[in-house]
Amino acid sequence: MTDRSTMETIARLVPQGARVLDLGCGDGAMLAHLQATRGCTGYGVEIDDANVLACVKRSVNVIQLNLDEGLSMFGDQSFDVVLQIDTLQHLRNAEVVLRETARVGRTGIVAFPNFGHWPNRLSVLLGRMPVTRRLPYQWYDTPNIRVGTHADLQLLTQRNGLQILDSFGIHNGRTVRLAPNLLASTSVLKFSR
């Protein structure tokens, strides 16, 4: 997921000079990239100590918070873009955080592993949970507590009254617009209130 081409594909959805909040920002690579190449400003949110340190090391603003406790610290529509890259699947309150993303940001961008990708379907059809490059975990040790497909994410977004601005997949760093629910390992959704 963190490979360069995937990061750049998502970065292209972020306007020049945007004020960005990156929820679950990891080591801050995305924000550093957006700051360096697109003149963006903003903050990352992380729960993990090592990632917080990594952000401080690369001079990326980072706020240590548990996203499952909500985004009350952030004002309504206070960011141009709120990113949730490979974050939603780890959250207990995934639906709440999705709504909060749209409250805090004028635009929300969510990317997460698509369980509808055909090798995953095949694996389940053969009676086993999928283990792939994109989903390298066993069913018993996966941190991905929310398992969904590209279509599921679209449905959830719509059910929360959010407007889908763009919807596609990414696979091996390439954008997938044809049948992304079947052909892409990563699902990407851009939405707003």
Next chain:
Amino acid sequence: MLIAKPQSMHFAAVLPLQSGASIRDYALSYETYGALNADKSNAVLICHALNASHHVAGVYEGQDKSEGWWDNMIGPGKPVDTNKLFVIGVNNLGSCFGSTGPMHVNPDTGRIYGADFPVVTVEDWVNAQARLLDALGIQTLAAVMGGSLGGMQALSWTLQHPQRVRHAVVVASAPNLTAENIAFNEVARRAIATDPDFHGGHFYEQGVIPKRGLRIARMIGHITYLSDDVMNEKFGRQLREGIELKYSTQDVEFQIESYLRYQGDKFAEYFDANTYLLITRALDYFDPARTYNGDLSHALARAKCKFLLVSFTTDWRFSPQRSRELVKALLDNRRDVSYAEIDAPHGHDAFLLDDPRYMGLIRSYFDSIENEASKGQP
């Protein structure tokens, strides 16, 4: 080993205080570590909390166990690296470690100040510190840093002198004290003021020290600096001696009692009673949002610098929630801010202790400050 040399600077000019009173002919004790670079861009001011001083780092020549109170944080090769930074520690007005305080002579009356020492606030301290920097020829600080009450001073620097600070590191601090916090301070103050040896604050002439009050004040303070967990781990229900109960109401029975009495005794030997009242009052009064109808975001709009805030999960005296309030107000103002919540067991005391996550974070933040300073960036 870093050898610290305390210095003192005399200020003849009147310093107007927030209360409307003023003070003149005062001295500030301070120490500096490292070297100021040519363009004077590497100065870091360290602000102290309740019972600390200008002796931040290093040891005094020929004195064992004389390490500065933040020696684990500051020094050559330490997270705040004095090989690269010029670090200043200053003792605040009203304290009892060398700067002018209630135990000194009031130039207006020729008598010891005692209870007549003017009430000083965090803002007054910051103004006094700014005058010291003026005298040292330092216009802009690379960073101002402090924990607890020291963090309040660091924050206040960014509001009172926003153009003179590039970074503020605010550790285990708060935008003001809660009612519970003021309540603890009040218990400590009453313990001191009701000690028969206090004499309304004019005990120096009587040749006595209100040690009983100071001991109790320290005991209650100490309880609030620790966490329940760490106290249980350290002392639990251990008896001081043997395994049999003494069935005594006044003897020391449990280890924790012994520990608190020891801490109280130690403190009463070196701390000044009037200083304790003054400093706890400064804590109580600090509230930058007060003049903005309690709107902290509005109050922090004046700050221009970059911030690092750190809190500790088990700190219930200056809880993470209070630091988050500061973070939120800075976010509202679109300031550059990073915030870390360190999961340490030690309560408020954690800000003075070694924790690799905490130390690593401060080190990395100061690395980036040093890089800026060496590149000459604003």
